[in-house]
Amino acid sequence: LPTRVLHWLLAGSFVGAFGAAVLLPKTHPAFPIHMLLGVTAALVVVLRILWGFVGTRYARFRSFPLGPRALVRHLKTFTTGRDDGHVGHDPFASWAALAMLASVLGVAVTGAMCVAVPSMRRVHHLFAYGAVALIAVHVVGVVLSTLRRRENLALGMLDGKKMVTAGQGLPSTRPIAALFFVALIAAAVFELVGTYDAANRAVRLPLIGQVRLRPWGKRHVARVALPPRDRD
Ligand code: HEM
Numbered sequence: 001l002p003t004r005v006l007h008w009l010l011a012g013s014f015v016g017a018f019g020a021a022v023l024l025p026k027t028h029p030a031f032p033i034h035m036l037l038g039v040t041a042a043l044v045v046v047l048r049i050l051w052g053f054v055g056t057r058y059a060r061f062r063s064f065p066l067g068p069r070a071l072v073r074h075l076k077t078f079t080t081g082r083d084d085g086h087v088g089h090d091p092f093a094s095w096a097a098l099a100m101l102a103s104v105l106g107v108a109v110t111g112a113m114c115v116a117v118p119s120m121r122r123v124h125h126l127f128a129y130g131a132v133a134l135i136a137v138h139v140v141g142v143v144l145s146t147l148r149r150r151e152n153l154a155l156g157m158l159d160g161k162k163m164v165t166a167g168q169g170l171p172s173t174r175p176i177a178a179l180f181f182v183a184l185i186a187a188a189v190f191e192l193v194g195t196y197d198a199a200n201r202a203v204r205l206p207l208i209g210q211v212r213l214r215p216w217g218k219r220h221v222a223r224v225a226l227p228p229r230d231r232d
């Protein structure tokens, strides 16, 4: 359950952040929603990384088949149409999952940086569109795997069910851990929204203090006419 809950919270916050960024003008009063959703996505990634160390069998990074041998074996079975019997992520999905988690974190960090350093905007855009490309590959991969395995993987990501042989299932859905993650994310979002000062477009972050979300680019810098003597 924590893996599924974190997946859909990540997908929702990422798509929401991207949608808000491309649909809203940066001077729009609602643009900070973009940042809020982006920070939420980053928090979800941090919790998923934590879950990758202390979580259930197939959610742990240690169980991800990342080695070159597993990759070559999977490539062979993949091209011959056979199944090499991975219960958790297969090697492609494991690499894709790590790449997506890292790229979402990269997008959020560069986004937070471009609030203070306008030259980071290009880097932030690059990371954002790179992450979107990876996610598009991910969704195509899910559709192809679903067709090849004749098993609805997206549904499995909702109801937690997957076809496995006896003994390979998990003994518990770990609802308490899922609830803990949701409560933590809800508290963080509530806290951020609560500290938002609309007049100054600023939020108060723990340890950092007040962060003003403006200005962020030369397009928004006011032009001031100087008297001729001062132009030199
Ligand atoms: C229509 C949208 C989506 C569908 C149907 C979908 C479906 C899935 C499925 C079925 C898996 C499990 C793959 C497996 O069995 O190996 C998965 C994993 C994953 N997906 Fe998606 N996904 C979607 C959107 C997204 C988006 C937008 C993101 C990123 C922002 C994302 C990030 C991930 C990650 C990081 C994993 C690894 C899960 C983990 O181990 O925690 N997905 N997705």
Ligand code: HEM
Residues within 6 Å of the ligand: 014, 017, 018, 021, 022, 026, 034, 035, 036, 037, 038, 039, 041, 042, 104, 107, 108, 109, 110, 111, 112, 113, 114, 115, 121, 124, 125, 128, 129, 216, 217
């Ligand atoms: C992780 C999810 C995020 C995604 C997918 C994302 C995506 C984007 C995209 C595509 C743009 C360009 C919009 C355009 O020019 O049309 C943008 C702009 C921006 N983002 Fe993000 N972003 C994310 C997170 C963040 C975070 C966490 C922050 C800050 C805390 C942030 C701050 C900004 C700012 C200030 C701009 C405007 C920069 C400019 O003037 O071009 N973003 N974002």
